[in-house]
Amino acid sequence: MAHLLFRLRHVTDEEALEVRQLLDEGGFDVYETQAGFFRLGVDAIWLRNPHQREAAEAALAAYQAKRQAQARQEHDEAVARGDAPTLWRRLVANPIQVILVMVAVTLIVLLTLLPFIGLIG
16 A cells, blocks of 8 residues: 655645655655645655655655755854844835734734633623
């Protein structure tokens, strides 16, 4: 029976290509599925051979650890350079969007707490 190895939803094209190359180089017997027009399926890479499961999962875990370390290093370098995104930088770049998000969050918090505030009075 096939095993779901890697979901492709919300994955960049670059990462998906790297995962495909990794699995191809490792000689794993995989196939891909698409979610389809109505998104009822799953965008994913599946492993056909159950005997390759542990090796494929180990290869993906090593790849993801390497990718995470690289992303963390890039973020740390951006913080050191002063280029990391902050609330202030986002406010300056997109003031209307940030203000609307803050208003929406405030309204949601108030609506959520409204029944409890009524119990106090």
